[in-house]
Amino acid sequence: MNSYEKLHPLAKKLWVIHGIIAAVIVLGSAVAAGFLFKFWWQVLPAAILSIYWVFLWPAWEMAQWRYLVTTEQVETIHGIFFRTHTVIPINRIQHMDIRQGPLQKKFELAKLTVYTAASVHQIPALSMDIAEQITAELGKAILTEEP
């Protein structure tokens, strides 16, 4: 039995940067609104959200995400509070795609999306090499699979 894999370690860094961008926007607008309307209460929730995005969520998300790709199925386990374990038999896969945003490109990370006739599943941060390897192997496995 293969063991479940973690996401690429750089993913945490990527999420922290995402978090910082979001925090700057939200905290910035909260402070700006404070100066404009002389009302400061909104800064508190904005600050809490920012701390969550930058310091907590990336670490939690990184710690809990697991995936497994074999020649028979793709499995994902994720969710901080509500944990979801999903099994996708590979002969149900319709197609896959690999996506990279500008930041992901810099870190050479990729998001793998798997489509079935009923649903869409994602593995958010893999190294580009592994993502390509997975799609190539799954492609091969799907081709040789009898229906």
Place this chain on the structure above:
Amino acid sequence: MMRYERNHFTSFLQIWILQLKSWVFPLFFMMVSGGKDGAISLLLRFSILGGFLLLLAIYAVVRWSKRGFRLEEGMLYLRDGVFVRKTREVPLSTISTINLSRSLTQRLFGTTELKLDTGHAVGNNTEISLVLSSKRAQEVQSELSAAPQKGEHLSEDEFHSAQGMPSVPKVVQLGSIQNGTLIHAVKPGSLLLAGLTSNAVLAGIAVFFSFYNLMDDLQNLLFPNLTEQLLSGAESLFSNQFFFWRIAQTILMLIGVYAVISSLAAAIGFLIRWYGFRIHKTDRHLIITYGLLQLKQYKLPLDRIQVVHLRQTPLRRIFSSCSLHVESVGYGNEKGEANLLVPYLRTADAKELMGNLVAGFNGQLALERPPKRSWRRYLVRASILPIFVAIPTTFLLSWGGWFWLLLPIGLISGTIAYHTTGFGYDESVVCLKSGGFWSQTTWVRHKGIQSISRNMNPFLRKAHLASVVVGYRGSTMGLSASAAYLEEADVEKLMSLVRFTALPQSKRNAAFQTESHLR
């Protein structure tokens, strides 16, 4: 090379009317206004109108003449477009649903519309539509349904029986049903019962009463001393406020009456739409025929049916009756349609009938229930919404306290949900049952399961409980069936089962030794 075959010539009328619809308002405006100070004389107005109609008619005829199809060696070729030529090639093996339908006008012209779906339709539209003379439509239908499905070959006998074209029957009938046996027919009485026990009527009455109550309360809130004003003297009796509220109340009364009448009309509409509902079964297809004004006939390949539902509304539960539904690409996705397999029947009969209709679907499958300790979780889940609604309304509205009545209703619904929920499986299907007052049991063939998920939160994890979601393929994306708060070990077993049954046969045999704990 074979020539493209055109739609029946009357179908140009359909195109013409469709085009005309989008020009109705500008044309009407021109006819009525007649330009600045009626500068355009009546004669000119009529000639513009006539010319325009003629132009559209010419367009419709050209459009009709450019539209065509041909059947050749397992492929359907389609051609369309006046200015931009479009051609499309459809392998016959990909066609999932064949639908014959005749509206009143089509019956007048003796034509039948043949609708085909391969699972690429967008929204409520039919993917491929051919309007042919009824005879030709039947021929094409037999040709199409004789085509081998993916990974399946026609036997010699089947091939020959598909060649023998049927003669057109005299009674109003859509397609021919060769070798088909009548499995089920629904009587008009049951249909009317079905219409009345569907949710339309209840909803209509509920909307009326809630509106009327809200109305009274708003009046007290906005004009608290209206009643004193009314009592104090004649001059205030005819005050604007009084008239405003009387008129508003009358309007609401009318809306209420309208709601009740429209609900009843919906029930009668139900009867008209599904009139004469009957199912025939052949070796490879289910043929569903229904309709009083618009006749419809669907031909569903049996091996494409992966999912069957049994649904109960609260009223139907009392009468221990239900409706059966089927998921098949292209069936029941048109406007005002439902993927009905049987509109109304007794629950016990339904379970028996199901296996007869589609092999492998065992309606009598014994279901395992969630453990006793998950009962309180159902209660908690069902009471969250009532509490969240009742607390603010109690403070905001004078009669808001009544909303606490939702809580016992929620608790009853939670208890029913606990007793309803269950799951089971055998060698061919997985079955999940869930719901409160409204319940649904879903049977999914192993082949139809697209993914399976197990959901847990920290509390469930501690109690070793889990919810399960099974994604399946249907007429739209994102369909799934679920059951909540089951034993974690049971859900794990179900997941292993899905992992196992999704393996190809060769690997399954090898794996069976190691995973024998499944059975």
